Amino acid sequence: MGAFDWFWKAMGAQADRNDKKSKTVVDNSREATASLAALDDAAVTQAARESVQEGVIADKSTFLAALAVASERKLGMHPFHVQSQAVLRLLEGDVIQMATGEGKTLVGAMAATGFALTGKRVHLITVNDYLAARDAEWMRPLVEFFGLTVSSVTEKLGPEQRREAYRADIVYAPVNExxxxxxxxxxxxxRSQTVQAPADVALVDEADSVLVDEALVPLVLAGNRPGEAPTGHITNVVARLREGLDYQISEDGRTVHLTEPGAARVEKELGLDSLYSEDNIGTVLVKVNLALHAKALLIRDIHYIVVDGKLQLIDASRGRVADLQRWPDGLQAAVEAKEGLEVSEGGRILDTITLQELMRRYPVVCGMTGTAVEATEQLTQFYGLGVSVIDRNKELRRFDEADRIFATAEDKNRAIVEEIVELHSTGQPVLVGTHDVAESEALAEVLQERGIEVNVLNAKNDAEEARIVAEAGDVGRVTVSTQMAGRGTDIKLGGADEADRAAVVERGGLAVIGTSRHRTARLDNQLRGRAGRQGDPGLSVFFVSLDDDVVRQGGEDESLSVQPSPDGRVDSKRVSDFVAHCQRVTEGQLLEIHSQTWKYNQLLADQRVIIDERRAQLLDTDKAWEELSQRAPERAAELEHLDKDVRVAAAREIMLYHLDLSWADHLELMDDVRESIHLRAIARETPLTEYHRIAVREFKDVAQRAVEDSVTTFREALIDAQGVHMEDAGLARPSATWTYMVSDNPLTGSGNSVVSGIGNIFR
Structure with a gap:
């Protein structure tokens, strides 16, 4: 047995032992629940608090029983035994896998309450504002039963409201907020300006999405600075370039480059001798490449939409508008110019943090999702987390049909339409999972032409997503959804009120259709999981073509000969195995991308810790005044007549300004290095090693440069009874700041509609 096999076997054995212990505790809690049920609220609360000793839950059975009684009384929900088991595993710091519809919302609230009763502040991390606000209010009676406080943080809250919300024992909030x-x-x-209060626990809902799918997405704080964009003449020139002749797109759809004839054409139309001359390579060529990327790789209604004259990015992992996402400034401006929109103000990055780095700041991280097992390797490698699988309360009755594989996308899309028409004719509700907005709208249009009313859930109407998803299980309902829009909302058979439940059950429950395989089986299983909730009947089937992205990219270096039937279907175990192989290859590619990106990010994360410690020292002590006084004693003497608090505050403001500026300069420099580091391979150097070497070398200057610049400002800036006049010295902080997420998710892809032709894929 290899070391790797031994490791996973040991991990599995440990998980089994933990599960057995949890089940024993849950079994013992039944008797305790019956006893506590006879007591009043105060006595139940007292029993819960007495089961905790020195911040540790000593009597877990009584503790669970108290939570169960409170849930019954305040929410009218009696936890299943599997839910109580899930609570225990969360309290042990695991990521739990619970199937869709098994009650993760209650489990999360019970576990959060448990953590809070041990004296820990909990951030219950959600994926959007709607779920944060909904779940906080829904679970409020349970939390307050034990004398604890609960709040939600959403985008609309101002600083004071946020400050108050973060003081609660349990805070529901979207990860980006x-x-x-x-x-x-x-x-x-x-320090009085601080909004957040320290938290001890991050309990992450949809943990695979936050901790894996979007873990490397950087959150960015930017400040205003006039930006330059490839507008005007350059945009017009690039718009006329022809694919295959003037430029070529890579096979994976991620990069584009000019051909020699294309470069010559651009040079001629711009009146340049050479795009690659020293004068042009860092300016004109950059703008040309940005405009080319915007033209060739970023497709309207797939990667972004235009609403009311504004560019809105689409979050490919959920198929919804990403209100706070933005491409790096030059690229954002290039797409705006391409669409003829007003080009937004440019800026500089003041600070940035990835979701992975953010999560690693919490002493305890745990989470819950419907698909954790497939992400075990990532959760263990990057967070040191274990995975516990929680049994279903009722046995699964969903039928998962084998993939229907077709030779071409055209054959596949035709078959999808016919299958939906057939299912709809029986009254069975159908949920179709597509990969992008254009695909969802093209499919809906064709179905409507066939006389089928369709509810389209995509990035253009996400405000309605909860209502649409809740009704997706009604008789005869056809819902077309981009990816996993609507996660967190149950699809109940017979509609939200289950009025027609019996009729839907008779027709076989909800049928889920996937229009292609995802690059990881975990995302497929997320879609499957929308059917078969709580022992309901259901059906799932995926349609695949050999033209699909996952097959083309996963089988890039392999050839396959097939003999399709007249309708284009390929019914062969060999082909089915090949498709599965292609998906495993793309999963491996994604893990490698994650691993490599993590290695690049980790050094900057370590450097950030040093900056954070320095910042805290300057904020919480008189260190700034002491350092500047030592380095410029003559200036310090001139200021002795001022009140000490004024002097200290002035020194602090100066040193913090230059520390933040120096860090921002470092981030900008390392971003530039990252963009070009692959060229080191040409010189037989290891890119990652070189990146680390440069990052370490440059970081040595960050603190020193900040101190030297601070001394200069301390000597020259006007400092009086009102403090230091930074603006007069031309050193004001940005007058406007904004936040956004850089769309840099390795799970995103060009989508099959790019390959097949937008608006024509279901014809």
Missing amino acids: VGFDVLRDNQITD
Whole structure:
């Protein structure tokens, strides 16, 4: 047995032992629940608090029983035994896998309450504002039963409201809002401006999405600075370039480059001798490449939409508008110019943090999702987390049909339409999972032409997503959804009120159709999981073509000969095995991308810790005044007549300004290095090693440069009874800041509609 096999076997054995212990505790809690049920609220609360000793749950059975009684009384929900088991595993710091519809919302609230009763503040991390606000209010009676406080943080809250919300024992908040508040708190110049209160636990809902799919997405805080964009003449020139002749797109759809004829054409139309001359390579060529990337790789209604004259990015992992996502400034401006929109103001990055780095700041991380097992390797490698699989309360009755594989996308899309028409004719509700907005709308249009009313859930109408998803299980309902839009909302058979439940059960329950395989089986299983909730009947089937992205990219270096039937279907175990192989290859590619990106990010994360410690020292002590006084004693003497608090505050503001500026310069420099580091391979150097070497070398100058610049400002800036006049010295902080997420998710892809032709894929 290899070392790797031994490791996973040991991990499995440990998980089995933990599960057995949890089940024993849950079994013992039944008797305790019956006893506590006879007591009043105060006595139940007292029993819960007495089961905790010195911050540790000593009597777990009584503890669970108290939570169960409170849930029954305040929410009318009696936890299943498997839910109580899930609570225990969360309290042990695991990521739990619970199937869709098994009650993760209650489990999360019970576990959060448990952590809070041990004296820990909990951030219950959600994927969007809607779920944060909904779940906080829904679970409020349970939390407050034990004398604890609960709140939610959403985008609309101002600083004072956020400050108050973060003081609660349990805070429900979208992951991006938590991250942005961390970044904003890293820009304060006085501790009283802090918004967040320290938290001990991150309990992550949809953990695979936050901890894996979007873990490397950077959250960015930017400040205003006039930006340059490839507008005007360059945009017009690039718009006329022809694919295959003037430029070529890579096989994976991620990169594009000019051909020699293309470069010559651009040079001629711009009146340049050479795009690659020293004068042009860092300016004109950059703008040409940005415009080319915008033209060739970023497709309207797939990667972004235009609403009311504004560019809105689409979050490919959920198929919804990403209100706070933005491409790096030059690329954002290039797409805006391409669409003829007003080009937004450019800026500089003040600070940035990835979701992975954000999560690693919490002493305890745990989470829950419907698909954790497939992400075990990532959760263990990057967070040191274990995975516990929680049994279903009722046996699964969903039928998962084998993939239907077709030779071409055209054959596949035709078959999808016919299958939906057939299912709809029986009254069975159908949920179709597509990969992008254009695909969902093209399919809906064709179905409507066939006389089928369709509810389309995509990035253009996400405000309605909860209502649409809740009704997706009604008789005869056809819902077309981009990816996993609507996660967190149950699809109940017979509609939200289950009025027609019996009729839907008779027709076989909800049928889920996937229009192609994802690059990881975990995302397929997320879609499957929308059917078969709580022992309901259901059906799932995926349609695959040999033209699909996952097959083309996973089988890039392999050839396959097939003999399709007249309708284009390929019914062969060999082909089915090949498709599965292709998906495993793309899963491996994604893990490698994650691993490599993590290695690049980790050094900057370690450097950030040093900056954070320095910032805290300057904020919480008189260190700034002491250092500047030592380095410029003559200036310090001139200021002795001022009140000490004024002097200290002035020195603090100066040193924090230059520390933040120096860090921002470092981030900008390392971003530039990252963009070109692959060229080191040409010189037989290891890119990652070189990146680390440069990062370490440059970071040595960050603190020193900040101190030297601070001394200069201390000597030259006007400092009086009102403090230091930074603006008069031309050193004001940005008058406007904004936050956004850089769309840099390795799970995103060009989508099959790019390959097949937008608006024509279901014809």
